[in-house]
């Protein structure tokens with residue numbers, strides 16, 4: 001949990017101090033110390049100014065590097081085992097989130113927001129688009145990860161069976177314990193391979209943290 005900093009004008013510093021705020025002499029900023037009630041101090045929480053926000057970018061998820069993850073699933077149609085792929089993002093990955101303004105005019109004025117890092121490792125699912133650079137990297141692993149319509153409606157990039165071409169939807173693999181990207185034991189995770197790609201990741205996708213417990217059990221290899 002990051003520390004909450006405050007924006008206290010010099011003329012109000014004594015009042016803020018009496019309500020529990022503390023001064024950080026190194027960073028020269030007032031903050032809310034652990035155990036202090038934030039409620040009386042909310043008036044000094046920094047408000048995002050429109051000027052500080054960015055327009056919505058083309059890709060809403062980004063990371064300075066990433067891993068291609070290879071796992072296997074049993075095809076629901078032909079029952080053969082097929083390799084399936086996704087992306088694992090490190091703690092440094094960021095998601096772009098629109099900021100809701102307090103006054104309506106601000107919210108409607110533009111799709112503005114900011115990059116937020118939640119600090120967890122995650123696996124990409126419901127991938128609706130990839131940057132050309134990421135798509136090119138993935139094409140070195142598989143040609144079976146491609147856009148398709150899901151039964152639930154909507155179009156996203158899905159794995160397809162290497163043997164019969166059937167779609168292997170994300171839901172079972174990402175959201176069901178024991179699924180290809182939802183290991184429930186070190187043994188299952190040890191059959192998964194992570195290949196580190198030292199390039200920027202950019203995509204529109206969800207980032208789930210179901211695999212986090214066992215990521216360290218997976219085999220990691222550098223890009224060959």
Ligand SMILES: [Zn+2]
Nearest residue numbers: 075078161164
């Ligand atoms: Zn199949």
